[in-house]
Amino acid sequence: MSDRQSPAPTHEAPEPIGDELARWVTELSSALGLPGAHVAAGGELLALTREVAHGVTRPAGPLATYLVGLAVASGRTLDDAVAVTRETVARWGR
Numbered sequence: 001m002s003d004r005q006s007p008a009p010t011h012e013a014p015e016p017i018g019d020e021l022a023r024w025v026t027e028l029s030s031a032l033g034l035p036g037a038h039v040a041a042g043g044e045l046l047a048l049t050r051e052v053a054h055g056v057t058r059p060a061g062p063l064a065t066y067l068v069g070l071a072v073a074s075g076r077t078l079d080d081a082v083a084v085t086r087e088t089v090a091r092w093g094r
Helices: 019-031 042-055 060-073 078-092
Strands: none
Touching: 019 042, 042 060, 042 078, 060 078
């Protein structure tokens, strides 16, 4: 745990991702052999990454997003994985 007091999570609203980022996600999904483009969750995942980076430590953001992806691949819903991650961030600085 960190010695510093973490700010309360903001639960930022997902922002729509731009055309270039949507194209990148579609291209990478195809290259990785993933079915369809997973662009719909992009804004939610970007907001979550930002929350983790500010609530824990910057490098934790992308790692948390990766772990959310693994959780979803293992059968959790995206909403559940995001909620659990936010709850964990909220407890982190206490």
